[in-house]
Amino acid sequence: xxxxxxxxxxxxxxxxxxxxxxxxxxxxxxxxxxxxxxxxxxxxxxxxxxxxxxxxxxxxxxxxxxxxxxxxxxxxxxxxxxxxxxxxxxxxxxxxxxxxxxxxxxxxxxxxxxxxxxxxxxxxxxxxxxxxxxxxxxxxxxxxxxxxxxxxxxxxxxxxxxxxxxxxxxxxxxxxxxxxxxxxxxxxxxxxxxxxxxxxxxxxxxxxxxxxxxxxxxxxxxxxxxxxxxxxxxxxxxxxxxxxxxxxxxxxxxxxxxxxxxxxxxxxxxxxxxxxxxxxxxxxxxxxxxxxxxxxxxxxxxxxxxxxxxxxxxxxxxxxxxxxxxxxxxxxxxxxxxxxxxxxxxxxxxxxxxxxxxxxxxxxxxxxxxxxxxxxxxxxxxxxxxxxxxxxxxxxxxxxxxxxxxxxxxxxxxxxxxxxxxxxxxxxx
Amino acid sequence: xxxxxxxxxxxxxxxxxxxxxxxxxxxxxxxxxxxxxxxxxxxxxxxxxxxxxxxxxxxxxxxxxxxxxxxxxxxxxxxxxxxxxxxxxxxxxxxxxxxxxxxxxxxxxxxxxxxxxxxxxxxxxxxxxxxxxxxxxxxxxxxxxxxxxxxxxxxxxxxxxxxxxxxxxxxxxxxxxxxxxxxxxxxxxxxxxxxxxxxxxxxxxxxxxxxxxxxxxxxxxxxxxxxxxxxxxxxxxxxxxxxxxxxxxxxxxxxxxxxxxxxxxxxxxxxxxxxxxxxxxxxxxxxxxxxxxxxxxxxxxxxxxxxxxxxxxxxxxxxxxxxxxxxxxxxx
Numbered sequence: 001x002x003x004x005x006x007x008x009x010x011x012x013x014x015x016x017x018x019x020x021x022x023x024x025x026x027x028x029x030x031x032x033x034x035x036x037x038x039x040x041x042x043x044x045x046x047x048x049x050x051x052x053x054x055x056x057x058x059x060x061x062x063x064x065x066x067x068x069x070x071x072x073x074x075x076x077x078x079x080x081x082x083x084x085x086x087x088x089x090x091x092x093x094x095x096x097x098x099x100x101x102x103x104x105x106x107x108x109x110x111x112x113x114x115x116x117x118x119x120x121x122x123x124x125x126x127x128x129x130x131x132x133x134x135x136x137x138x139x140x141x142x143x144x145x146x147x148x149x150x151x152x153x154x155x156x157x158x159x160x161x162x163x164x165x166x167x168x169x170x171x172x173x174x175x176x177x178x179x180x181x182x183x184x185x186x187x188x189x190x191x192x193x194x195x196x197x198x199x200x201x202x203x204x205x206x207x208x209x210x211x212x213x214x215x216x217x218x219x220x221x222x223x224x225x226x227x228x229x230x231x232x233x234x235x236x237x238x239x240x241x242x243x244x245x246x247x248x249x250x251x252x253x254x255x256x257x258x259x260x261x262x263x264x265x266x267x268x269x270x271x272x273x274x275x276x277x278x279x280x281x282x283x284x285x286x287x288x289x290x291x292x293x294x295x296x297x298x299x300x301x302x303x304x305x306x307x308x309x310x311x312x313x314x315x316x317x318x319x320x321x322x323x324x325x326x327x328x329x330x331x332x333x334x335x336x337x338x339x340x341x342x343x344x345x346x347x348x349x350x351x352x353x354x355x356x357x358x359x360x361x362x363x364x365x366x367x368x369x370x371x372x373x374x375x376x377x378x379x380x381x382x383x384x385x386x387x388x389x390x391x392x393x394x395x396x397x398x399x400x401x402x403x404x405x406x407x408x409x410x411x412x413x414x415x416x417x418x419x420x421x422x423x424x425x426x427x428x429x
Numbered sequence: 430x431x432x433x434x435x436x437x438x439x440x441x442x443x444x445x446x447x448x449x450x451x452x453x454x455x456x457x458x459x460x461x462x463x464x465x466x467x468x469x470x471x472x473x474x475x476x477x478x479x480x481x482x483x484x485x486x487x488x489x490x491x492x493x494x495x496x497x498x499x500x501x502x503x504x505x506x507x508x509x510x511x512x513x514x515x516x517x518x519x520x521x522x523x524x525x526x527x528x529x530x531x532x533x534x535x536x537x538x539x540x541x542x543x544x545x546x547x548x549x550x551x552x553x554x555x556x557x558x559x560x561x562x563x564x565x566x567x568x569x570x571x572x573x574x575x576x577x578x579x580x581x582x583x584x585x586x587x588x589x590x591x592x593x594x595x596x597x598x599x600x601x602x603x604x605x606x607x608x609x610x611x612x613x614x615x616x617x618x619x620x621x622x623x624x625x626x627x628x629x630x631x632x633x634x635x636x637x638x639x640x641x642x643x644x645x646x647x648x649x650x651x652x653x654x655x656x657x658x659x660x661x662x663x664x665x666x667x668x669x670x671x672x673x674x675x676x677x678x679x680x681x682x683x684x685x686x687x688x689x690x691x692x693x694x695x696x697x698x699x700x701x702x703x704x705x706x707x708x709x710x711x712x713x714x715x716x717x718x719x720x721x722x723x724x725x726x727x728x729x730x731x732x733x734x735x736x737x738x739x740x741x742x743x744x745x746x747x748x749x750x751x752x753x754x755x756x757x758x759x760x761x
Contacts, residue, residue, distance in 0.1 A: 136661075139665055141661060141664055141665065144664055144670065145655065145660070145664060145670065145673070147569065147570045147571065147572055147655065149572075174667050174668075174669065175667060176667070177664070177665055177666065177667040178665060178666040178667030178668075179667060182665065182666075183665045185658060185661070185662060185665075187658065190657065190658035190659065191658045191659055191661070191662045192659055192662065193659040193662070193663070193677055193680075193681075194659070194681075194755070194756070194757060195680050195681065195754065195755055195756060196680075197756075204666065204668070205666040205667075208666055208667045208668055209667060240756040240757070242756070242757050256666070
């Protein structure tokens with residue numbers, strides 16, 4: 001209890017940085033922000049404990065590629081809402097909820113991150129953690145073509161180049177799709193239309209956004225096919241997807257997504273459906289093309305090896321929320337969250353004894369309808385019993401900065417975490 | 430492509446021979462086993478022994494089965510001569526024999542009636558495709574809406590209401606009560622506008638039945654296709670929704686519909702018996718109904734062969750079109 005009071009004391013000192021106006025607004029009308037009030041209290045309390053005084057409002061624009069924002073905090077400040085950020089892409093408190101007969105599926109529940117041009121963000125998590133739902137949300141694909149189905153509820157903000165996408169006009173959003181934001185899908189065989197030639201599909205993607213004749217579009221398509229490493233591009237232009245190998249198909253898919261020089265490229269598990277030998281080639285290709293085109297890239301994967309190869313920043317998702325977010329180096333070499341430890345342990349090590357090669361994360365992902373009340377990872381966390389300064393299990397850990405440029409959502413005290421990481425995890429990895 | 434076509438045509442030829450064989454067995458062996466004498470049927474029960482014997486000779490009914498089969502085949506491909514009773518009757522190819530009742534050659538009867546049935550089937554097919562596809566697509570896109578429920582209820586009615594009910598009802602209302610269209614059939618060669626006026630109700634009646642099935646199929650296929658990854662890709666490109674549906678989704682939806690269309694049109698060549706009877710259209714269906722009633726074996730046989738051939742050919746056309754629509758089944 002004393003601990004609790006101490007934390008509350010820390011709040012005003014920290015909040016000064018966020019601007020007096022917001023502080024006053026908070027004090028005067030705490031009930032106005034009732035949905036987020038609880039989480040905000042937790043958040044600020046937590047920040048007080050660690051002593052770091054970073055709020056997303058002032059931190060995010062300044063940080064560039066590593067712009068780190070915590071979830072749930074932007075919603076309460078009305079005067080800061082809908083303000084275009086300086087970052088190229090900024091996602092604030094994104095929520096995607098699917099109403100179903102069994103209840104509300106909270107696939108993404110308060111996700112925030114930002115990304116600069118030319119940088120790569122890796123979003124990592126297991127199946128059902130909300131990675132793909134996030135990417136479709138960025139593309140605005142949750143709201144089109146939901147014929148007769150209940151539309152998902154989307155809230156939060158997605159800022160791209162100073163434009164807010166969630167509130168954008170649908171036709172405006174459509175024009176951005178494929179031109180400003182484009183996407184590479186997981187399985188190129190099912191993502192390409194089986195009845196149209198690869199070339200025609202690329203030409204179509206180009207001509208939606210460019211008023212050019214078929215010949216010029218064809219030249220552009222062949223140029224792109226050549227660029228992504230398809231031999232004899234002029235000949236392969238007229239091939240159908242089923243006549244391509246898996247790797248070639250994904251190359252063609254990449255060519256299609258780059259044909260309009262998009263500023264943001266989202267690659268949703270681009271190598272999952274491919275042979276291991278081809279995976280590396282495709283990753284190399286994506287990296288080369290990013291350098292050439294200067295796009296921002298979000299790479300979504302469950303494979304830490306993939307993000308290690310490509311990413312500047314890494315965001316680890318669990319149960320629809322961000323549990324760890326930081327630069328690739330920080331997340332890889334000093335991971336703070338037990339789930340990230342688990343992911344690292346799940347990468348097989350051939351140089352170990354057979355029994356130690358793989359350390360799986362036990363249990364299965366949480367149901368997104370009944371997400372555990374406190375920490376979503378708690379039921380699977382091997383360190384759930386480590387005492388964490390008076391917090392109860394029903395309290396949800398908020399994302400807070402543990403080191404500059406590194407956020408994590410875990411109740412454990414930093415000392416405990418450091419100790420477990422160096423003494424228990426590192427020797428096993 | 431050419432070798433595939435040749436192979437398929439060869440398969441069609443084999444198929445037709447098999448069908449002829451089967452038809453021969455049914456129409457020549459079964460009467461023999463059941464004791465019905467084709468000769469008696471030909472001349473009538475009251476005829477005297479001699480004329481029956483004469484016919485038996487003429488139709489070569491006493492010859493060994495294989496000889497009969499040979500003559501039957503020969504008749505179809507080269508024509509045959511019926512010798513007996515002192516005179517010779519030449520039946521030119523394709524010879525299906527003579528009607529037991531009218532004693533007319535079968536083939537001219539078929540060629541008279543085939544175009545009528547064909548025009549009925551094709552006209553109806555155009556209407557049911559237009560209605561079925563548009564209703565099906567709209568229902569799929571508005572799944573669960575009031576429109577969808579109404580359309581699917583209508584489709585259920587279309588599938589379950591018999592043609593003689595909808596046909597007679599439409600005749601009573603549109604032809605007799607309001608006099609909007611002709612109430613009887615006029616041959617195309619006689620008066621084109623009267624023919625058209627007389628065909629409208631049969632077309633619509635037939636199309637209502639088939640359109641209902643096509644609407645249900647289109648809706649189901651469309652719903653499945655809309656969940657495909659490549660539809661999401663099409664949207665991710667920034668294509669407008671009408672293009673996504675009209676081009677990307679429709680292309681895939683067409684495949685099962687085309688298959689069904691081939692079978693349906695082929696089968697209708699055997700005569701839309703109920704529709705033709707309801708509207709007194711002198712097509713194959715009406716002819717075969719009469720033939721069945723009168724045990725007119727050669728006529729039944731002729732219509733059966735025509736129907737089988739039509740189904741086989743329609744399927745061949747569908748398979749070739751399949752290759753045009755779906756590059757994955759394009760064969761070398």
